[in-house]
Amino acid sequence: MDNLVKDLFEVGALKFGTFKLKSGIESPFYVDLRVAVSHPRILKQIAAAFLKGIREHQVEFDLICGVPYTALPFATAIALEGNIPMVMCRKEQKDHGTRRTVEGQYAPGSRCLIIEDVVTSGSSILEVAESLVSQGLKVTSAIVLLDREQGGRDVLRAMDIELFSVYGITGMIEALQNMHLIDSLKAETVYAFLQKSQIIPADAKRQPSRIPQELGSESSMSPIRDQLYAISRRKKSILCVAADVESAEELMSIAEDVGPHICVLKLHADIIRDWATETPKRLQEIAARHDFLLFEDRKFADIGSTVVAQFGSGTHRIASWAHITNAHALPGPGVIDGLRQACESSGRMVGLLLVAQMSSKGNLIDGRYTESCLRMARDAFPFCIGFIAQERMDPTGKLFVMAPGVQLEAKGDGLGQQYNTPEHLLKEKGVDFLIVGRGIYAAPEPWQGRTKVQGTILEYPSIEYRETLF
Numbered sequence: 145m146d147n148l149v150k151d152l153f154e155v156g157a158l159k160f161g162t163f164k165l166k167s168g169i170e171s172p173f174y175v176d177l178r179v180a181v182s183h184p185r186i187l188k189q190i191a192a193a194f195l196k197g198i199r200e201h202q203v204e205f206d207l208i209c210g211v212p213y214t215a216l217p218f219a220t221a222i223a224l225e226g227n228i229p230m231v232m233c234r235k236e237q238k239d240h241g242t243r244r245t246v247e248g249q250y251a252p253g254s255r256c257l258i259i260e261d262v263v264t265s266g267s268s269i270l271e272v273a274e275s276l277v278s279q280g281l282k283v284t285s286a287i288v289l290l291d292r293e294q295g296g297r298d299v300l301r302a303m304d305i306e307l308f309s310v311y312g313i314t315g316m317i318e319a320l321q322n323m324h325l326i327d328s329l330k331a332e333t334v335y336a337f338l339q340k341s342q343i344i345p346a347d348a349k350r351q352p353s354r355i356p357q358e359l360g361s362e363s364s365m366s367p368i369r370d371q372l373y374a375i376s377r378r379k380k381s382i383l384c385v386a387a388d389v390e391s392a393e394e395l396m397s398i399a400e401d402v403g404p405h406i407c408v409l410k411l412h413a414d415i416i417r418d419w420a421t422e423t424p425k426r427l428q429e430i431a432a433r434h435d436f437l438l439f440e441d442r443k444f445a446d447i448g449s450t451v452v453a454q455f456g457s458g459t460h461r462i463a464s465w466a467h468i469t470n471a472h473a474l475p476g477p478g479v480i481d482g483l484r485q486a487c488e489s490s491g492r493m494v495g496l497l498l499v500a501q502m503s504s505k506g507n508l509i510d511g512r513y514t515e516s517c518l519r520m521a522r523d524a525f526p527f528c529i530g531f532i533a534q535e536r537m538d539p540t541g542k543l544f545v546m547a548p549g550v551q552l553e554a555k556g557d558g559l560g561q562q563y564n565t566p567e568h569l570l571k572e573k574g575v576d577f578l579i580v581g582r583g584i585y586a587a588p589e590p591w592q593g594r595t596k597v598q599g600t601i602l603e604y605p606s607i608e609y610r611e612t613l614f
């Protein structure tokens with residue numbers, strides 16, 4: 145086994161130094177197993193190492209599937225060496241032909257073992273698992289050549305996938321040290337890095353939100369998401385107020401009153417009867433003064449070319465002032481492409497949320513639709529930064545959830561709206577932000593004119609409040 149570690153090191157598949165990762169974080173080591181395809185001898189050794197791991201762990205399965213792209217040749221080599229049937233999972237869905245996401249022949253209900261090259265957060269394995277399961281396969285385990293030991297195993301366990309590994313980074317570092325290929329200083333730097341870059345084990349539905357601490361302190365590829373997390377930390381708030389009022393004056397008055405307590409003000413510009421050119425400018429001024437973002441709840445749901453115009457033009461010219469907007473995934477990725485294009489033309493960055501679930505009674509969204517939203521959103525990150533939903537969507541926490549339908553009492557409004565309590569959504573459902581409308585601006589004991597906001601829902605959705613729940 146150590147021969148393989150040595151060979152990987154010598155062909156540059158394992159590098160030590162300072163490397164900037166996709167997330168912007170600097171890592172003292174870098175793993176690039178793609179180079180293995182240029183060395184048939186190493187590829188054979190990799191297949192043998194996987195087969196040994198599979199035997200030792202007594203993993204039970206009927207067929208294998210590699211995570212595209214790096215693990216595809218690994219899975220092929222394992223299939224050949226071990227005489228094991230394989231399926232292939234597409235990274236992109238075809239727009240023509242069979243529309244299948246899994247290629248190959250298999251009996252429904254077959255157990256598929258996922259093969260991966262390196263695991264950090266486990267999100268790539270989860271994506272493949274989702275595709276496989278949606279095509280009738282069972283996924284209960286995955287095996288990886290190198291586990292970076294940053295918490296991906298726990299993320300996968302929370303989703304009922306057992307992760308086996310041929311190497312853990314610690315064992316690999318020890319082997320390299322024993323062979324005098326790296327010195328103890330390098331080893332210590334790697335250990336220190338691993339310790340501080342642990343991904344929180346995501347018992348997906350029940351973990352407290354990671355926004356204020358872990359994720360918030362990392363810089364991401366999305367400036368809007370960074371801005372939102374920074375505001376959330378600064379103001380210790382996870383509250384978005386939905387100001388569904390009909391006049392610009394009422395809107396400004398709510399914005400001024402709740403401004404100090406919120407991180408986002410959500411509006412429906414098309415409800416305002418006297419919307420004028422200066423309305424967004426006034427909102428922007430209040431938002432800047434009180435430190436919150438503006439979210440136009442437009443729920444775009446048309447073909448790409450139409451949403452380009454709806455987003456950028458018309459009376460509301462949303463792309464010119466909103467920080468966040470949302471869309472239904474129903475039309476397919478074209479709706480996202482259209483919104484992105486309108487953003488690029490306006491020269492402003494706007495963050496997109498996909499509506500993955502709704503709070504209204506009898507809505508037609510089902511589990512498969514929600515899963516497709518998750519896939520579409522992942523493909524569209526960092527333009528797409530999260531969801532409107534009723535529960536945590538992305539166990540890695542990269543994409544956050546804002547939940548509407550919140551009041552202190554879990555009842556309805558007589559027109560289909562179903563309310564949940566802040567406790568339920570935060571503690572049981574693992575959402576990140578709460579959207580509250582009438583629970584605040586139409587509360588029986590209104591917040592207006594009070595020196596303190598005690599006694600209304602406004603005081604609940606704070607970071608401290610959430611922390612008391614866990």
Ligand code: 5BU
Pocket residue numbers: 386388441499501502503504532548549550561579580581582583
């Ligand atoms: P409420 O007054 O707290 O019920 O307002 C909820 C807001 O969230 C309102 O603006 C709705 O348009 C919005 N909403 C929702 O209630 N449920 C959903 O599933 C979605 C949006 Br999507």
